[in-house]
Amino acid sequence: MLSSPHTKHFVAAWVAASLLLLASISRPAQAQRVPLSIETTNITVVVKEAETGEPISQARITLNFTEPGGPDRFGKSKKLSYSAKTDSHGRYKFQDINKGKIVLTITATGHQSYGKELLLEKDNQVFEIKLKRPQPLV
Numbered sequence: 001m002l003s004s005p006h007t008k009h010f011v012a013a014w015v016a017a018s019l020l021l022l023a024s025i026s027r028p029a030q031a032q033r034v035p036l037s038i039e040t041t042n043i044t045v046v047v048k049e050a051e052t053g054e055p056i057s058q059a060r061i062t063l064n065f066t067e068p069g070g071p072d073r074f075g076k077s078k079k080l081s082y083s084a085k086t087d088s089h090g091r092y093k094f095q096d097i098n099k100g101k102i103v104l105t106i107t108a109t110g111h112q113s114y115g116k117e118l119l120l121e122k123d124n125q126v127f128e129i130k131l132k133r134p135q136p137l138v
Helices: 005-025
Strands: 040-049 060-067 078-085 091-098 100-107 114-120 125-131
Touching (some): 078 091, 114 125
16 A cells, blocks of 8 residues: 555655644644734713703713734634713723724714714724704605
8 A cells, every 4th residue: 555655755744744733733822822012092982962062871882893813813803892871971981992993883862873983093082972863854
């Protein structure tokens, strides 16, 4: 079965490649892990009524962003979504959010919805969003 020199070389090469692959997989995970330099920050969202300037409590805030992929995820990015409701002062603070593009969506009972892609580049940014009441159909 292993009589031809060509077959013997093929089997030897296959065994060597398998051993190299096994050795690279069995290395400790810490030695392979390269730390990502992702900058994070906190953001505060303040939701107010457009006409009166009064805070809107219990407004639903949804924040979507993409976390870059690292070696532990084979370079694939990960989409994250956080959701919260505003307090009695119309505020909510998100912590440790990756800087870069975010999509902010806000809904509140009795008000028009808000949705926009924003650039998060400064530390501790505050986004003040004013929601309008629905317009009557003519």
